[in-house]
Every structure is written in C-alpha cells, then in structure tokens.
Amino acid sequence: MELKELGEFGLIDRLAAQAARSLRPGTIGIGDDCAVFRASPQHDLLLTTDMLVENIHFIRALTTPWDLGRKSIAVNLSDIAACGGTPRHAVVSVALPPNLDVEFALGLFQGICDCAREHNVDIVGGDTTSSPRDLVINVALTGEVEPGRAVLRSGAKPGDLIFLTGPAGDAAAGLDLLLHHRQLVGEYPALAAAYHNPTPHVAEGRIIGQSGYATAMIDVSDGVAADLTHLCRASGVGARIFADKLPKSTMFRDYAMRVGLNIHEFAVSGGEDYILLMTVDPAHASALANLLAVECRRPLHHIGVMTADTGLEYVLPDGSAQPLIRRGWDHFRQSET
C-alpha cells in the first residue's frame, strides 16, 4: 500500500502506537502539542518539533526568506504556547538546494534568529546540509513549565466552554489570496501576513497556563474543526460550536464576500492561524477573560461548549446543525479529508 492510500492521519496513528509501546510511565508522548516530562523538581521540560517542506508547506516564490524563517520557528512556539510553557532553546536543521541563493539562506536564518530573540529563545545548534531539490527546514524547540502544570489536550469536561484567542480563517484566506487572487494582495495585506508571518500566542498561552483555568488547550494549526476534533478525541468528549460565534476579522469577511468564499466553512476549516483554542469551566471563564484582557490586551472569544456525547456539531446561523467533520489538509492524499 502506498502512503497516499493510507493517508497522513492513518499513518500517524500507526506510528504513534508503535512509539507508545516503548514509552516509560510519566512521560506524555505523541499526540499532544508537546511532549512533557519531569526534568527536575523545579520544572517540567517541553519538547516539540515541526518540519516545513518546500512545495508542501510553502512555495518559495510566494514568500520572503525572512517570513519563512520566522514561520518555521513560530509554528513551534505555538506548540509550546498551547501547553502553557515558556519557550527556551531551539535547534534548527536545514536542507538547502545547491542553486539556492546565499542571500536567501541568510535571510531565512535572520528570520529564525529575529523571531527567536523576540521570544527569548536561544538558537543553540543545528544541522546544515544540502537537498537535491526542495528546501526543508526543521526546528526542534524546548520549553519549560511548572511541574505538572502543562496544559494538555485531554482535560476537557462536558459543560466546559470553548474559547479562541483570536480570529479564525485569516491565514487560509491569505493562502487563497496568494494562490488565486494575486492582484488583490495589496488590498488585503493583513491576510497575506496572517499566512506568511503568523504570530504565535506565546504570552497568552503562558498566562492561560499559569492561571490554571484551562482544562485543555491546543493551537489551531490544522483548522478549528480538525484541532477541536483532536482535543475532543484526547478528552473523550464532544463539542458544539456556533458559526456566528467564530471570530472573523473585518478583512477576512470583506475578502470572502468579494471572491465568493463560504465564510463559515472557511473559518472553521482553514488552518495555520496559530491562535489558541481552550476549554474552561464556566465558573472560571470571566476570570480568565479578564486576566487576558489585563495582561496582554487580548479578548477571548467564546465559540461553543463541550458535550457529554462524543459527537461534534457545527451550528449554522440559521440554527441548523451539521456534523463537524474533521477537515484539514491531508498531505499524503493531497486533498481535503
């Protein structure tokens, strides 16, 4: 069987099962945003990694090297944020095609270093090699969190409210803009920037983690639908979210109307926003919202509620509900799943 038949998530399931058989107790392994393990009595260590591959995750001609460098570390910062941790040290591997311009390589590293410095992360090592054709970047990032305080995907309870830390759909709209409506990029710069240069919610994740109010958290990389599905599966519960509660930026609404995107579909299934999705006991919801507003001027957006059955429902503005099917790009099948 070839990979495109099994699909990405099928393969990940099999690989995770294979790795889990060799895990020691006390380590939280594959399947969360980060691995978490006790490093000392004073802190737990977080570890995460992400690989960006040319023509899969990015198209060289559509990005600047600096944006690409930033994004390659930002996606890892977002994983640390989703566990409520403080990012610390990164190692960076790059496979560079021989015909790549030296200035592109240096710009890429400048983006990585700049984004790292903004988040007090040290780039402490790496591996530089060549690639026959495609540019590949891998970042592995460590983080720290107080012992036992990492926020996982698995703690959501029925009745918990679901929140987002920012608007959904901007990055997917940005990709649509870059791929299909290049002539409009000048009119929607924030959408292109949301796709090229996402802002990981590191400070937000840390405040949420320290507050102890979030029962579960995940970052939105595959899309709200796909990532909420991951969280529900890990927690053994279901969810109901509301299309008209999903926060959408004015620019996204305007662009979607103009080019004829299904706005509710795009907001729930578009990936790469790198906002945080969390579940909170209703008794703590306003305290958490106040905390985020005060500490980092970030509003929390209530989008739904966790349910006892394991189904996932998407309630449209007309009140009709449809099953929330995990949507998201399957890299092997090259199609929506």
Next chain:
Amino acid sequence: MELKELGEFGLIDRLAAQAARSLRPGTIGIGDDCAVFRASPQHDLLLTTDMLVENIHFIRALTTPWDLGRKSIAVNLSDIAACGGTPRHAVVSVALPPNLDVEFALGLFQGICDCAREHNVDIVGGDTTSSPRDLVINVALTGEVEPGRAVLRSGAKPGDLIFLTGPAGDAAAGLDLLLHHRQLVGEYPALAAAYHNPTPHVAEGRIIGQSGYATAMIDVSDGVAADLTHLCRASGVGARIFADKLPKSTMFRDYAMRVGLNIHEFAVSGGEDYILLMTVDPAHASALANLLAVECRRPLHHIGVMTADTGLEYVLPDGSAQPLIRRGWDHFRQSET
C-alpha cells in the same frame, strides 16, 4: 552567490556567527556536538539534531528501511556520546514521498524505535508530513550530564594524547563497496553494515565523560581529518597523527588492497564511522584505557598527539609528514574539500 560557490562550511560559519550574536552567557552554542545548558542544579541538558536527506545522505535502493531508521537516530546518539552524556528523549520529523510504500515508512519507524529502546531513549513526539520527491528524516535528541561535566571540543592542550574508540575507514569503505563493487558485498558484510548500521559509542562516551580524563572529545562523522580539525580549531591547538597508528579492521585492509584504495588516505578522510576521538593528558591515558577495557571491553587506540602550533600533520609510515588538510564531503560543492 549560490550556495555551491560558498560551500557548506563557509555557510555554517556565517550562520553560526549570526546565531551566536543572540546567545545568552552560560549556554554553549553552535559548534560543538551538542548544545549544553544548565537545566537544574542536578544536571545539564544536552540537545542535538541531525537531518538525513535522500540522495544526499542515503540512497533508498541501497538501504533497508530498518537500517535507515536506526542510522537516523544513531548519528544523534553519537553526538550525545561525544559530550559524555546519557541520551534521554527524541522527537522525529519525517517528510515522506506519496509514492513511498507504507511498509517502508513502518520499517523506518521500527528501526528508529528499536535503536531508541536499546539506548533507553523515549520517542516522545514528532512531525509526519509528505515530501514532493525526497525522503527526509530529522531527529532531535536530548541528553543529560552532570552539571559542568559535558566534554567539549575546546579543552585539548598541547601534549595531550589523541585516542580513538574503534577502527577508522570501515564505513567509507562500505559506501565505496555499495557504490562501486556491489558484487563483492557478500564478501565484506561488515563493511556494508558499518555504513548502513553504525554503532554509536554511547556507553563508551558516558564512561569517558564520567572519568573526567578526556580534555576534549568529538565523534567521527565527517572523518578523522575533518573532525580532528574541528577539535583543534575549537581548542586553539594543533595535532600530529600517525598513519600506521590509525586502527584499521582486517576486512577494511583486505578490501582496500583488493580494489586498490589508498588505505592511509581512506582511513583518515573517510566519514561516518561514529567512533569517538578524544584527547587525554598522558598522565591519565592508561587509567582511561583500563577503565574502558574493564567497563565495556573496548580498546583505546592511540593515534597521535596535540601540538602547541596550530598546524595539523599526518605522518605516513615512511616517516614523511604531510599537512592534514580537512577532508570531508561538502554537500553543497558536491566534491571533496
């Protein structure tokens, strides 16, 4: 300028300088086998990463997926060994072409998991994606070492003796065999295995590290000449090594004679043996040799001496000395440097 003009080592120098500008004091960054930083009063944390790219580091048709999986983590284990640490947790990223057989992907992960388990390493996470054409594997590995006890490249002193933990040249001969003399593979299985499935000297590195006797250490991945050059440069000293003291396996000698390889050239410049090269004060040399013999039945091979001037000399069996030029494969230039 394109990368192939600047070359791999030229680029690495520029990237390292770029990253070093943002490093905090107390962290030992790019340029050693691992990054080392204080994680708690009880231990220092080590972090290393290596990327293997198809048609650069391996040819899919010449390896089994299991061997490839093992090698992709073994090269990282060797870096932890070179710092005298205990390997702990790994994250694995793979970019898999869509036409790859599922069995190949599963065999690859089985090799990674098997090698990890042998060394008590937990695979705690990763990233699985697709690749347009080439298979890419990246492993990032953490390790631990007692505070301040990591063995670095930079501690060698003039007069220190230079040792290897095993024979040099087997892996390079194995690659020569696979590429140019396939019909002889059955006669030299150990050479093919040395290339496909290297054994990282983890237990040896740990014993050497704990002993406190090694003033500097590095693993031989680029070749004795190249890696000794790295060590000399980091330590600010020179070295003189002797061709007839470089340990060579019987099978390597036999193969080199048969196919007409320059045995002294191959042993000093061939890469990927993943043995350890260390420098030791002469007063401690026999104690360290005894320790390794008792603890892991591993002989230490004395190959030369560190010198006060910064030159590197290779003394041939006829007594003539030639400058030891850093040889090693430059991935961007696609030629020996």
